[in-house]
Amino acid sequence: ESQLNPNYNFDSFIEGDSNRLARSASMAVANKPGGTSFNPLLIYGGVGLGKTHLSHAIGVDIKDKYPEKTVLYISAEKFTQQYIDSVKGNTRNDFIHFYQMIDVLIVDDVQFLSGKSGTQDVFFHIFNHLHQNGKQVILTSDKAPVDMQDIEQRLLSRFKWGLSAELMAPDYETRILILQKKLFRDGVEMPDEIVEYIAKNIKSNVRELEGVLISMIAQASFNRKEFTLALTKQIVDKFVKNTKREVSIDYIQKVVSKYFEMDVTTLQSKTRKRHIVQARQLAMYFAKRMTKASLASIGSQIGSRDHATVLHACKTVDNLTETDKQFKKYVEDITKKLSF
Ligand code: ADP
Ligand code: MG
Numbered sequence: 202e203s204q205l206n207p208n209y210n211f212d213s214f215i216e217g218d219s220n221r222l223a224r225s226a227s228m229a230v231a232n233k234p235g236g237t238s239f240n241p242l243l244i245y246g247g248v249g250l251g252k253t254h255l256s257h258a259i260g261v262d263i264k265d266k267y268p269e270k271t272v273l274y275i276s277a278e279k280f281t282q283q284y285i286d287s288v289k290g291n292t293r294n295d296f297i298h299f300y301q302m303i304d305v306l307i308v309d310d311v312q313f314l315s316g317k318s319g320t321q322d323v324f325f326h327i328f329n330h331l332h333q334n335g336k337q338v339i340l341t342s343d344k345a346p347v348d349m350q351d352i353e354q355r356l357l358s359r360f361k362w363g364l365s366a367e368l369m370a371p372d373y374e375t376r377i378l379i380l381q382k383k384l385f386r387d388g389v390e391m392p393d394e395i396v397e398y399i400a401k402n403i404k405s406n407v408r409e410l411e412g413v414l415i416s417m418i419a420q421a422s423f424n425r426k427e428f429t430l431a432l433t434k435q436i437v438d439k440f441v442k443n444t445k446r447e448v449s450i451d452y453i454q455k456v457v458s459k460y461f462e463m464d465v466t467t468l469q470s471k472t473r474k475r476h477i478v479q480a481r482q483l484a485m486y487f488a489k490r491m492t493k494a495s496l497a498s499i500g501s502q503i504g505s506r507d508h509a510t511v512l513h514a515c516k517t518v519d520n521l522t523e524t525d526k527q528f529k530k531y532v533e534d535i536t537k538k539l540s541f
Contacts, residue, residue, distance in 0.1 A: 203264060204274045209257035215382055217375025220251060223366035227255050227339075231262035234270065234305050234337035239364040241328075241338035243311075245345050246368030247493050249408030252341040255368070256307045259339055263305050270304040277313035281320045288319070300327040307339040311360070315351035325356050332359075345495040347508055367498065371407065376400040379407060383414055391417075395433050402437045405449075409440050416440075448539055450488045450502045456538050457484040460531075469504035479521075482514035483531060487539060489515050 211231075216224055223244050230242050242259075244252050260272045275283075287296035300306065306327075314321050331338055342349065345367065346360045371379065377400045384391055403410050416436045421428050458468040461480045468480050481503060488499040489511065496508035503511075521528040 203260060203272045205260045205264065205272065206257050207261055209254045210261045211258045213382070213386075214251060214254055214258055215371075215375060215379045217371050217378070219369040219371045219375060220255075223255060223368050226364055226366045227259050228262070230337060230339065231259045231266070234263050234267065235335040240332065241340050241360065241363045243340045243342060243346065243360055243363065243365040244368060245342045245365060245495075247343065247370070247405065249406035250368040250370060251407055252343075252368060253309055256309055256339055256341050260305060260307050263337075267304075271302065272305040272307070273300075273303045274307040274309065276309045277311045280308060280324070281313065281317055284320050284323055293323075297323060297327060301330045303331065303336065305337045305339070306331060309341045311340045311342045311352075312344055312349060314356075315349065318353065321353050321356050325353070325359070328356075328359055332362075338363075343493065345497060347497065348495045367495070369498075370405040373400055376403070376407075376410060379410060380414065383411060387418065389418055391428050395428050395430060398430060398433050399437060403440060413437055413440055448491050450484075450492060450494060450499060453487045453491065453539065454484050454503060457487065457535060460535055460538065471504070479528075479531075482517050483535060485511045485514035486518035486532075487535060491539060 211224075211228060214220075214224060223246075226239050226242055227244070229237050230239050244255055246252055257274060260274050263270060263272050284293075284296060287293045308324075314324065328338060340360065342360075346357055346365055349357060349360075352360075377396060380396050380400060384396070399410065399413050403413055413433075413436055416439075417428060417433065420426075420432060420436070426432070454465050454468060457480055458465045461468075461476065463477065463480065467477060468484060470477065472478075484503050485499055485506075488494060488503065489496065492499075494502070496511040500506040500508050500511045518528075518532065522532050523529075
């Protein structure tokens, strides 16, 4: 049993700028499992951005092209549970042997392994065996390897051997396409202005985009009503409120630059003027603290810096907060402005 969901395939995965690299790397792996340098292929990104979908799509496509290959999809959580059971039942060797026989292993949400050293250890051995034998490993995670915590160094370094591809939040055009595709699949017609309203308001999670559609279709058919903008607003509002709001990096930059009375382009500029550097470092620090974005993604959004710069900024802010009263006040003021 491969545990694959046939509906999660490449055809149903809409392409956009936000996922182009991850999608094409996934297709390359599906064409030549174990035969590309993308081994492991690590797909990472925030919740509801398609990691599970894309990892299934690889498996589904491989099963189609290479029916003789054994493909297994498993969540890291289930893998951990199986491992614990095998230790209890004295079948640890069988467990390892089973996984070492697989041609294509897909492990979803590997961040779940953090802090679980026994499972990491066994996974390390399975990984090495598969890799040495030219078998394909596909991993997903909510973080980039550089941002993963409590994962053994030797395992992290394996994660970095192949390709890490980020899934980002889809842009507006892609959100429209995703909505249209789902509506088409379900045979539902919806006025453009309503589709546009949903795409404008639900920005950072494809699962929520789908959730809004499902609620709307259910309510409209239950009440035998047309889709109205009023109903749409009601449902979208409910979704936006229910999701614990994560502030965006854009918003953080706006708040920080307003606080220091400069504009965002100044904050992002290459200047070394001290107060501008500090504002930029604070924006990076808050982005790290208040969003799930990776260091690399924070850096690229705040003036095209690299992940090391962001890491340095976070350390600098931590140090200054302890040693400099004025600076500490900046951090407190901005924290208040950012929490709503
Ligand atoms: P994750 O594993 O990253 O949390 P999922 O793979 O579960 O996200 O995706 C959430 C939902 O959004 C799924 O139903 C998936 O089919 C859908 N989805 C995500 N990205 C896309 C896309 N690019 N095109 C079509 N559907 C998508
Ligand atoms: Mg998932």
